[in-house]
Amino acid sequence: MQLSRRLKRDSKGAVLAEFCIAIVPVLTTFLSFVQLSRVATARLVVKHSAIIGARAAAVISNANDNNPGQYIGSHDDDISNAVKAALGPWQEAGGIQAVNVTVNDTSSRGDPYNWVEVKVSATYACKIPMGVIACGGSTKLLEETYRMPHQGARYR
Numbered sequence: 001m002q003l004s005r006r007l008k009r010d011s012k013g014a015v016l017a018e019f020c021i022a023i024v025p026v027l028t029t030f031l032s033f034v035q036l037s038r039v040a041t042a043r044l045v046v047k048h049s050a051i052i053g054a055r056a057a058a059v060i061s062n063a064n065d066n067n068p069g070q071y072i073g074s075h076d077d078d079i080s081n082a083v084k085a086a087l088g089p090w091q092e093a094g095g096i097q098a099v100n101v102t103v104n105d106t107s108s109r110g111d112p113y114n115w116v117e118v119k120v121s122a123t124y125a126c127k128i129p130m131g132v133i134a135c136g137g138s139t140k141l142l143e144e145t146y147r148m149p150h151q152g153a154r155y156r
Helices: 002-009 014-060 076-090
Strands: 096-105 115-125 139-149
Touching (some): 014 076, 014 096, 014 115, 014 139, 076 096
Antiparallel strands (some): 096 115, 115 139
16 A cells, blocks of 8 residues: 555656657657758759759750751750759759659741740659658659740741
8 A cells, every 4th residue: 555655656757758758749740840841942953953954955955957056856865964963962862763854845947936845753752750741651743844935046
């Protein structure tokens, strides 16, 4: 009987138990915010790479033979390389994987200044522990599209 009364009054270890209960939601919230900030940064990097790709496509795309300074062809590989270079360290090490670049050149000989559109689709790997909740899974698809007028030349 005396032992049970003494145990009821003993509060040693209560702080540790409360800490263990409270740390889980605090860590989950903190790591979710970290994951959300990384996703937002990755989205900005993908948008930047789409802008770089559109700039490259506006200058070097010659799928419709309206750019006398370039060989005839779409030059999609060069544009894709420009997009991947713009991703910089975010590609692979930063979590951006499986980059897909689509170029849509609507310019022609009659209208060499029509739009060139570049769409960048990238898969972002959510690597922060407990931050996967904020990401909605282990990966997130990031897509950005940007367009610029083609910098072709008027022919006679």
